[in-house]
Amino acid sequence: MSSLVDQLINDNLIPLKPYESARRLYAGGQDWLNANESPFANHYDVDSSHFNRYPSCQPDGVINGYAAYAGVEKGQLMVTRGADEGIELLIRTFCTPGEDSILICPPTYGMYAISAETCNIGVKKVPLKADFSLDVEGICSNNDVNVVFICAPNNPTGTQVARQDLDTVLRHFTDKALVVVDEAYIEFDADNTWANKLADYPNLVILRTLSKAFALAGLRCGFTIANDDVIAALMKVIAPYPIPDPVAQIAAEALSKENIGRLHAQVDILNAEKARLTEALSAFEEFEMVGDTKANYVLFRYAGCKALMAYLVERGMLIRDQSKQLNLENCLRVTIGSPEQDDRLLQLINDYFSQTGASK
Numbered sequence: 001m002s003s004l005v006d007q008l009i010n011d012n013l014i015p016l017k018p019y020e021s022a023r024r025l026y027a028g029g030q031d032w033l034n035a036n037e038s039p040f041a042n043h044y045d046v047d048s049s050h051f052n053r054y055p056s057c058q059p060d061g062v063i064n065g066y067a068a069y070a071g072v073e074k075g076q077l078m079v080t081r082g083a084d085e086g087i088e089l090l091i092r093t094f095c096t097p098g099e100d101s102i103l104i105c106p107p108t109y110g111m112y113a114i115s116a117e118t119c120n121i122g123v124k125k126v127p128l129k130a131d132f133s134l135d136v137e138g139i140c141s142n143n144d145v146n147v148v149f150i151c152a153p154n155n156p157t158g159t160q161v162a163r164q165d166l167d168t169v170l171r172h173f174t175d176k177a178l179v180v181v182d183e184a185y186i187e188f189d190a191d192n193t194w195a196n197k198l199a200d201y202p203n204l205v206i207l208r209t210l211s212k213a214f215a216l217a218g219l220r221c222g223f224t225i226a227n228d229d230v231i232a233a234l235m236k237v238i239a240p241y242p243i244p245d246p247v248a249q250i251a252a253e254a255l256s257k258e259n260i261g262r263l264h265a266q267v268d269i270l271n272a273e274k275a276r277l278t279e280a281l282s283a284f285e286e287f288e289m290v291g292d293t294k295a296n297y298v299l300f301r302y303a304g305c306k307a308l309m310a311y312l313v314e315r316g317m318l319i320r321d322q323s324k325q326l327n328l329e330n331c332l333r334v335t336i337g338s339p340e341q342d343d344r345l346l347q348l349i350n351d352y353f354s355q356t357g358a359s360k
């Protein structure tokens with residue numbers, strides 16, 4: 001039968017492998033500091049009285065709540081099955097397979113390229129500069145791309161994007177391409193959002209998610225924010241019932257005034273914990289902190305990263321190896337966990353160095 005699959009599968013899919021998500025890489029584990037999830041598991045109740053009905057395509061409670069939270073109009077917003085679905089819809093709506101391309105700036109989030117490749121869309125790469133700032137000139141020399149993806153704060157470098165640079169890119173592509181600013185981590189650096197700038201840039205698109213600061217990765221709920229005409233085009237492509245009813249109920253509840261207050265309190269805790277973890281990791285002579293800490297993770301370089309990673313994984317402490325990414329040789333990324341998890345990580349690293357004889 002596999003010969004039938006070989007015969008029928010789309011040519012562009014042959015070289016691809018399933019995405020190595022944090023969940024797929026390690027089935028076991030005790031401390032999950034590898035997927036930038038929140039350590040807080042908040043309680044929600046669900047009402048099953050309408051589960052016999054199809055849900056609304058864009059549930060009012062979710063749209064109203066998120067529009068108010070983000071400070072945009074309802075027509076400038078679309079809710080999706082995670083921000084990842086937003087990425088795919090942008091590519092499917094605005095790029096023609098076999099003809100068009102997107103532009104990405106590695107090292108960055110992996111799903112832009114993966115979504116493009118599964119849709120047979122080209123991927124142009126303009127690497128970030130050595131300090132992880134945008135290569136604005138390099139980006140603007142690509143005039144034959146349809147969608148430019150910029151992650152801010154960037155995953156996995158934790159760096160923010162200079163306002164002036166993004167402004168230049170948006171203006172350069174005004175009549176040429178959409179510029180997508182992925183704000184998956186914006187709650188950890190809230191002053192730098194672009195969501196209040198839609199009126200200035202017709203080609204600006206913003207991605208958001210409930211998976212990170214909102215502590216709802218298991219929900220699969222994200223948002224695309226853009227001017228009305230961009231949202232109207234995306235609505236042609238989105239599935240009729242993308243948001244399951246229980247997801248809509250929980251998302252609407254997460255967006256209540258009270259729960260937004262809780263979100264801010266949890267972000268404050270994580271930012272304080274991030275400062276503590278950054279300081280503690282910096283104290284290891286062998287580690288070089290890399291990038292910045294504008295999101296809920298820290299990145300560091302260590303020549304023995306493979307052995308350290310194996311040591312931690314064996315003890316159920318899961319962090320993320322980023323060493324295959326461009327310019328991130330020997331780099332490991334750690335998600336900020338609970339104080340207990342972060343303490344355990346630091347203890348394990350101490351143990352590792354005393355056992356291997358390496359000095360602190």
Ligand SMILES: *Cc1c(COP(=O)(O)O)cnc(C)c1O
Binds near residue numbers: 082109151208
């Ligand atoms: C986690 C992440 C996403 C995906 O968010 P989901 O809503 O869980 O699909 C998108 N972009 C970046 C940069 C991320 O790190």
